[in-house]
Amino acid sequence: MRISLSFAALAALLSLPLLSSAAFADPPEQAGRLSYVQGNVAWHAEGEGEWSAAGLNYPVAIGQSLWTDADARAEIQLGFAELRMDQTTELEVTRLDDSAAAVQLDQGTLNVHVGAVPPGGMQVVTPYGQVFLLRPGHYHLEASSEQPSGQVSTLEGEAQLQTESQPLIIHAGESAVIGGDPLAVMLAQGNLTPFDEWASARERQEEAGEARRYVSPAIPGYQDLDAYGRWHAEPDYGPVWYPTYIAAGWAPYRYGHWAFIPPWGWTWIDEAPWGFAPFHYGRWIELHGRWGWSPGEPVAHPVYAPALVAFLGSSVTLSFGERPVGWVPLAPHEAFHPYYHASDAYMHRVNTNVTVNQTTITNIVNAPVTQYANYQAATVVPANAFAHGAPVHKAQVSVPPAQLVAVHPAQATALPVPAARPRAASVPPEHTPHHELSAGRAMPVTATAAHEAATFARPAPHPQTPVAAVAHPAPPAPPVSISSSQPAAHEPASPPPVRITRGAATSPPLSERAKHAAVPPYPHAEPPVAAAPPPPVAPAHPLPPQAQAVRPAPAPVPAPSPHAEQQQSHKPALAERPAHRPDPTRQEGEHP
Structure with a gap:
């Protein structure tokens, strides 16, 4: 579907105020x-x-x-x-x-x-x-x-x-x-x-090779990167990973779908076999005419995010009566502003390995979308397609970059209510x-x-x-539950052995x-x-x-x-994290 949006419609995207999150608990930081x-x-x-x-x-x-x-x-x-x-x-x-x-x-x-x-x-x-x-x-x-x-x-x-x-x-x-x-x-x-x-x-x-040198081993999915791309040292960004094969017109957060997964809410599900780590950690940047993923500085405890994008919102009507939802993939040095309820402390932790400060965050939030490095890679779809988890690249609406000039990103937005999820073919007894x-x-x-x-x-x-x-060593004395610091309500004096x-x-x-x-x-x-x-x-x-x-x-x-x-089972290994972060061994001037 290719439908052009009017300038007035795009200019009205995402003007909703930021909702207070003080009364809400932060979402999990690991996934x-x-x-x-x-x-x-x-x-x-x-x-x-x-x-x-x-x-x-x-x-x-x-x-x-x-x-x-x-x-x-x-x-x-x-x-x-x-x-x-x-x-x-x-x-x-x-x-x-x-x-x-x-x-x-x-x-x-x-x-x-x-x-x-x-x-x-x-x-x-x-x-x-x-x-x-x-x-x-x-x-x-x-x-x-x-x-x-x-x-x-x-x-x-x-x-x-x-x-x-x-x-x-x-x-x-x-x-x-x-x-x-x-x-x-x-x-x-x-x-x-x-x-x-x-x-x-x-x-x-799944054994990882070069990726283990640049990506924290605490990030799930980094093991797939070496099989589907290559690393290159970029002067301004450090190690950058470039996928080997992508479709014509490909952009981050465009080939996959959105799913509503509690407690975060709307979550990006990429269709690529390597499509987990690069869409929930780090940032994307287009260099030398190709898209590359920058993992940022390795940290001991990276924080998971459902999608590292800036939403453009869903508060206007398309020419055929539907409201659009749009987003821009974040680039290195751009802060992620959660579109779900989260505290300021959480926002700081989720941006730990990105070089930004509070002034930068404030300026980005208040600036037009053209201040984002990847604004020309903005993707817009009808709200109905978004809510039903439709493949984004098939439902994408054509938006000329020139029409994004007056659009401001939203700090919080009334994203569509999720449609019913596909039911499972089988459930437990x-x-x-x-x-x-x-x-x-x-x-x-x-x-x-x-x-x-x-x-x-x-x-x-x-x-x-x-x-x-x-x-x-001899087993220790029985302590308390892993899920609670409170002792058990009661235990028999001499439980049956x-x-x-x-x-x-x-x-x-x-x-x-x-x-x-x-x-x-x-x-x-x-x-x-x-x-x-x-x-x-x-x-x-x-x-x-x-x-x-x-x-x-x-x-x-x-x-x-x-x-x-009637059952059986087994699982893979992760890599050792180096004391320092080396650069990929590429000759100077070589491009991926």
């Missing part, structure tokens, strides 16, 4: 990324009862739940970890910030790669107890939707399982199988499953229980884990080789159990909205002998429900 989608994947925000279809590059925030249908898989990138969900898995994010992370596995199979343990720890809540991931490594968790049963395998690293009474440390190469009535735990040998092998292949595929995070205990943080979290250094990924043996036995070396490995799980094959020819499918993986094989548990045990215990044996 994960849905980085792989195969099959039907659904999500819903906190407090919502209806599931909606999820797609590639959707942000994942606290309070959100995700569900993978039969034959589906999903991958979530966090700043310090990656989560991979196998089919029929339900997961909720209960905490995600700079201090700690916690997710709730209601049912299914989850594979977790932890690159660095955050200072407050990383926790997975299950129907049978809480699992604390104590060290960087790779972990496999399963949970049944029918009863408190499942398993926890430490493929690499160290985990602690907290059930109704005593904690249990699960070392590298060990698997805790939980089930029975009363609940019992058997510690046996751990092995890689086919799902873990798939996760390992994804992890190798209604009987799936919901387990409260606050019922557990706080994450025990070792000195090693605290140091690793402070540096956010990520080890090289070797998921099939457990880390060298480490000293295993969970029976723990240690299986012999001949215990059935997980890979053998996986053969009988009847997991259907996964289509690779045409994944719906996913990144490129991973390369073929080798058959499952046990971990090296030195990693296997060899502790003898008395008697076997009841096996978990067969429902818990």
